[in-house]
Amino acid sequence: MKYVKDYMNKKVVYLEPEMNIFEAAKLLAQHNISGAPVVKNGKLVGMLSVSDILKTIKKKIKIKESEIPEFHLLTVTLLFTIKEKVEFTKYLEKVSKIKVKKIMSKIVYSVKPEDTVLKAAEIMEKHDVNRLPVVKDGKLVGIIARADIIRALVE
16 A cells, blocks of 8 residues: 555645735745645645636736736746836736735645545545645645656556
8 A cells, every 4th residue: 555655745835825926926936836735833724826826917917818828837937037027017016915815725635644645646636636735633744746646656
């Protein structure tokens, strides 16, 4: 039997609810990840993905779908880097005041370290999520992603 604890990443990049969305985007881009858990006082309170950030930006700055490149981590990096240089800076300033807690997913699916990798895969498939926080005694202790599941299947 293969367990989550044997395949999870124990060095979890996490976000805080009071971060603004550009701070969150920068952190995700720096670590080349597409989403992360949101933690307050050690407790898991939500999840935020790059697509959540991009949807919010598109909605707030009211630009056409065709004017934003297809989802890609490079997109987030570019948005952060050029935020001061684009002509709609005033809109971006408004967007920069938006906190992670306002746009994060509050419904979070998670697993325990002693759960099987198969259970984690089933939860990911059922809820169409790419990563699951690993929680023990109410505390975030790791994260398992689809790539970790695949690694478990081939080992």
